[in-house]
Amino acid sequence: MAGVWLKSCLGLAASLALAACEGELAGLAGGSGAADGKPAVSKAVGQREATVTRNKVRLTAPDGFCVDPQSTRATQAQAFVVFGNCAAITGNPEEPQPYVRAITTATVTSSGLTGDGAIAPQVAKLNAFFRTADGRAALSRTRKAETVTVLDGFTERGTLFLRVKDTSPTSFDGAEDSYWRAYFDAGSSVLAISVIGFTNAPITSAEGLDTLRGFVGRNRKPIKTITADAGAKPTGG
Numbered sequence: 205m206a207g208v209w210l211k212s213c214l215g216l217a218a219s220l221a222l223a224a225c226e227g228e229l230a231g232l233a234g235g236s237g238a239a240d241g242k243p244a245v246s247k248a249v250g251q252r253e254a255t256v257t258r259n260k261v262r263l264t265a266p267d268g269f270c271v272d273p274q275s276t277r278a279t280q281a282q283a284f285v286v287f288g289n290c291a292a293i294t295g296n297p298e299e300p301q302p303y304v305r306a307i308t309t310a311t312v313t314s315s316g317l318t319g320d321g322a323i324a325p326q327v328a329k330l331n332a333f334f335r336t337a338d339g340r341a342a343l344s345r346t347r348k349a350e351t352v353t354v355l356d357g358f359t360e361r362g363t364l365f366l367r368v369k370d371t372s373p374t375s376f377d378g379a380e381d382s383y384w385r386a387y388f389d390a391g392s393s394v395l396a397i398s399v400i401g402f403t404n405a406p407i408t409s410a411e412g413l414d415t416l417r418g419f420v421g422r423n424r425k426p427i428k429t430i431t432a433d434a435g436a437k438p439t440g441g
Contacts, residue, residue: 321389
């Protein structure tokens with residue numbers, strides 16, 4: 205049962221990710237332009253939060269990360285939000301920058317469940333599921349289990365953390381093939397957040413996990429918090 209639901213959910217997440225990642229995203233991680241301290245081309249202030257879908261899920265980034273509006277895709281039913289280096293996105297070197305050169309993607313889908321949510325009650329089973337051929341195929345960008353190796357994984361406070369290596373082709377250049385991802389509940393929605401480094405400035409596993417924990421800690425909310433925010437005006441798509 206878990207496998208059927210997750211394959212459907214992850215299929216949607218992958219299609220959103222591929223649609224949003226056409227082109228070059230490496231610049232969003234910094235390392236050029238404003239992030240290198242060149243003269244400012246903008247005094248813009250980055251967007252640290254985005255409220256998406258009909259469930260009004262509010263995504264909040266750690267210091268230095270901002271929403272990239274050009275790469276983000278959001279509808280009432282689901283959303284794919286890209287966070288990158290605030291200075292690189294705005295062109296304003298005075299904006300804060302994260303200590304790692306990475307981008308973070310957040311996929312939001314409705315689980316249709318309330319109460320304890322979809323992930324937390326079966327988080328141990330999901331950890332085991334991703335070690336199977338079906339689970340690795342669900343993680344693969346090409347739906348081929350042989351392209352994916354689960355390097356590490358653990359559960360914590362109803363959240364599943366996975367360290368994944370995916371050797372299948374990616375739709376943007378320069379991304380490392382290994383990354384950290386977390387799955388967790390946000391009310392009646394499921395969030396999948398990934399931290400992606402780049403081959404010309406790789407991040408360590410520990411740096412990726414630390415960055416991911418920063419995102420999870422800000423966005424793992426009980427259902428009563430999501431309900432209380434339901435009247436908020438949508439932002440960021």
